[in-house]
Amino acid sequence: MALIDLRDVSKSYRRDALEIPVLNGVTITVPAGDFMGLMGPSGSGKSTLLNLLAGIDRPTRGSIRVADTEISSLSERALAGWRARHIGFIFQLYNLIPVLTAFENVELPLLLTSLSKKQRRDHVMTALGIVGLGDREKHYPRQLSGGQEQRVAIARAIVTDPTLLLADEPTGDLDARSAGEVLTLLQRLNREYNKTIVMVTHDPHAAERAVHVLHLEKGTLVEQVESRA
Amino acid sequence: MGLVSGYNLRSMLVRKGTAAMTAMGIAMVVAVFVMTLAIAQGFRSTLVASGSTGNAIVLRKSATSETVSAVLKNQLPIIESMAQVARDGDGHPLASPELVVIISLPRISDGRPANVPLRGVGPRAYEVRDTLQIVEGRRFVPGTREINVGRQAVGRFRGLTFGSDVKFGGATWKVVGIFTADDASFESEVWGDVDLMMPAFQRGGYQSVTVKLSDPAAFSSFDVAMGADPRLDLKPQREREYYEGQSETTGTLIRVFATFVTAILSIGAMFGAMNTMYAAVAYRTREIGTLRALGFSRLRIVTAFLAESVALALIGGVIGCILALPVHGLSTGAMNMASFSELAFKFRITPGLLGGGLLFAAIMGGIGGLLPAIRAARIPVARALREI
Numbered sequence: 001m002a003l004i005d006l007r008d009v010s011k012s013y014r015r016d017a018l019e020i021p022v023l024n025g026v027t028i029t030v031p032a033g034d035f036m037g038l039m040g041p042s043g044s045g046k047s048t049l050l051n052l053l054a055g056i057d058r059p060t061r062g063s064i065r066v067a068d069t070e071i072s073s074l075s076e077r078a079l080a081g082w083r084a085r086h087i088g089f090i091f092q093l094y095n096l097i098p099v100l101t102a103f104e105n106v107e108l109p110l111l112l113t114s115l116s117k118k119q120r121r122d123h124v125m126t127a128l129g130i131v132g133l134g135d136r137e138k139h140y141p142r143q144l145s146g147g148q149e150q151r152v153a154i155a156r157a158i159v160t161d162p163t164l165l166l167a168d169e170p171t172g173d174l175d176a177r178s179a180g181e182v183l184t185l186l187q188r189l190n191r192e193y194n195k196t197i198v199m200v201t202h203d204p205h206a207a208e209r210a211v212h213v214l215h216l217e218k219g220t221l222v223e224q225v226e227s228r229a
Numbered sequence: 230m231g232l233v234s235g236y237n238l239r240s241m242l243v244r245k246g247t248a249a250m251t252a253m254g255i256a257m258v259v260a261v262f263v264m265t266l267a268i269a270q271g272f273r274s275t276l277v278a279s280g281s282t283g284n285a286i287v288l289r290k291s292a293t294s295e296t297v298s299a300v301l302k303n304q305l306p307i308i309e310s311m312a313q314v315a316r317d318g319d320g321h322p323l324a325s326p327e328l329v330v331i332i333s334l335p336r337i338s339d340g341r342p343a344n345v346p347l348r349g350v351g352p353r354a355y356e357v358r359d360t361l362q363i364v365e366g367r368r369f370v371p372g373t374r375e376i377n378v379g380r381q382a383v384g385r386f387r388g389l390t391f392g393s394d395v396k397f398g399g400a401t402w403k404v405v406g407i408f409t410a411d412d413a414s415f416e417s418e419v420w421g422d423v424d425l426m427m428p429a430f431q432r433g434g435y436q437s438v439t440v441k442l443s444d445p446a447a448f449s450s451f452d453v454a455m456g457a458d459p460r461l462d463l464k465p466q467r468e469r470e471y472y473e474g475q476s477e478t479t480g481t482l483i484r485v486f487a488t489f490v491t492a493i494l495s496i497g498a499m500f501g502a503m504n505t506m507y508a509a510v511a512y513r514t515r516e517i518g519t520l521r522a523l524g525f526s527r528l529r530i531v532t533a534f535l536a537e538s539v540a541l542a543l544i545g546g547v548i549g550c551i552l553a554l555p556v557h558g559l560s561t562g563a564m565n566m567a568s569f570s571e572l573a574f575k576f577r578i579t580p581g582l583l584g585g586g587l588l589f590a591a592i593m594g595g596i597g598g599l600l601p602a603i604r605a606a607r608i609p610v611a612r613a614l615r616e617i
């Protein structure tokens with residue numbers, strides 16, 4: 001059973017009177033437990049596709065089913081709740097809140113749940129433990145290295161145990177060593193914790209860590225799925 | 230809400246400068262608000278302090294204040310004989326027939342003539358008004374041209390000091406005593422024997438009679454008995470209610486003025502808050518996008534930014550209240566519209582007034598923050614995330 005089922009999805013942006021097509025009839029299925037790499041040149045629509053999967057943006061046409069929910073028809077409010085439960089998002093620039101500590105950043109998505117303070121603490125410490133930063137809970141983002149920041153962001157993405165992890169160039173801003181650590185971490189999440197991951201990347205080395213890789217060019221998939229299982 | 234206290238408050242502190250400016254703007258408005266209403270409050274409590282719940286003031290039926298009332302001389306013994314009127318140890322009824330006239334005396338502050346209320350009272354006025362206390366000298370002796378002067382009047386008008394001679398009503402009067410009255414309006418008055426005041430000012434009768442009731446609860450039967458007596462076209466009021474009513478005209482005037490001034494000032498402060506919040510929203514667009522991507526709903530974003538704005542305004546409100554506090558207890562004067570004479574009173578800042586100031590601050594913060602908060606919630610997530 002496919003976890004993600006994208007059918008004939010198109011997306012265009014309107015700039016003034018101009019209609020700018022970004023995605024043209026993209027059809028993708030991703031089985032549960034997959035680690036999918038998504039490659040393509042700049043401006044090819046990778047982030048747009050990821051945002052559609054995350055329910056952050058809406059398609060102009062087509063159907064997007066994630067975990068058996070047709071998310072393109074959810075209301076704005078329902079979509080926010082759905083994101084909180086099902087999606088863990090990892091950003092290129094980490095997007096940690098600078099005024100919050102590592103602990104508080106990871107705790108953010110849990111504020112939307114009914115967990116008690118104590119339960120939240122347990123979840124946060126578990127997530128920070130998984131990314132190897134259990135001792136940095138009191139640090140603010142500016143007191144961490146880029147690689148550590150991204151690992152905190154990953155902890156934040158996994159702390160609610162979401163259905164799907166989405167990463168938009170998670171290593172794009174990191175040096176080779178930190179990038180390697182982050183990729184190893186994602187691989188571990190996929191293999192040990194059986195997390196389904198979709199990762200956008202420019203970097204062929206990063207893409208090698210994925211189980212499958214898709215290529216996007218000018219809004220369309222260009223190659224058959226390569227499998228490297 | 231964890232998001233509110235942690236995230237928004239700390240974010241606010243990142244931009245200390247603008248936040249401080251906004252808070253100060255609100256603080257100024259709240260300070261003005263509290264101070265002007267402290268005038269209204271002080272004015273009111275000075276008049277209300279004049280009224281005792283155990284006393285009743287008797288006026289002509291249609292009269293709204295003692296200056297437009299009339300009580301005939303031969304009505305006084307009828308009132309005094311009523312069962313509800315308290316008596317002293319010797320069996321004398323505790324009733325004071327009174328007459329208020331206005332005399333003109335130069336103000337100490339600017340030398341200009343001002344209206345000073347002169348109250349002619351009966352021989353047992355000090356027993357009826359038991360908050361009055363002679364603090365210097367002695368009571369005037371009935372039947373003589375002696376007068377007592379309220380503490381506030383001594384300080385505000387020339388020639389009323391202890392021992393001096395004052396000319397009015399075609400005669401010379403001697404100040405033989407100074408009294409206080411728990412900050413009540415009587416402290417702005419000059420008191421003398423009513424039976425000497427009447428001929429001095431060509432009046433044939435009294436304006437009012439104030440009696441001490443044998444029991445505060447006796448008021449209603451007093452009222453009924455007076456209404457039933459065909460010789461009396463008079464009506465009693467509880468003294469406290471009477472003075473509350475007297476404070477209304479001027480009190481309302483001050484309050485309208487206060488509202489007008491603060492309303493104008495608050496517009497500026499609200500725009501200040503709005504500006505600050507718009508800047509905060511613009512500055513944190515990517516953070517807002519991130520929170521939305523994590524699953525925070527629009528409503529939560531609106532609430533969070535509104536709360537931030539209200540919190541900022543409340544900080545300003547607290548500062549404003551602190552700025553206003555020193556005026557508490559300061560003396561000032563105003564024209565009493567009910568008697569057209571000067572009334573001295575003190576600024577009075579009550580806990581309720583401070584609460585009102587804080588509420589006002591919160592409302593300014595809420596209104597100022599509303600549009601920016603809505604903008605924050607409406608930013609499309611995908612676009613917000615593209616922002617650096």
Ligand SMILES: Nc1ncnc2c1ncn2[C@@H]1O[C@H](COP(=O)(O)OP(=O)(O)OP(=O)(O)O)[C@@H](O)[C@H]1O
Pocket residue numbers: 013014015020022040041042043044045046047048049611612
């Ligand atoms: N909110 C938007 N409004 C208008 N145009 C947009 C918007 N988002 C994306 N686009 C346009 O859509 C196209 C694809 O953008 P997208 O971010 O998906 O590309 P990408 O493959 O992620 O590129 P990169 O590798 O540079 O991140 C670009 O031309 C971009 O300008």
Ligand SMILES: [Mg+2]
Pocket residue numbers: 046047048168
């Ligand atoms: Mg992109």
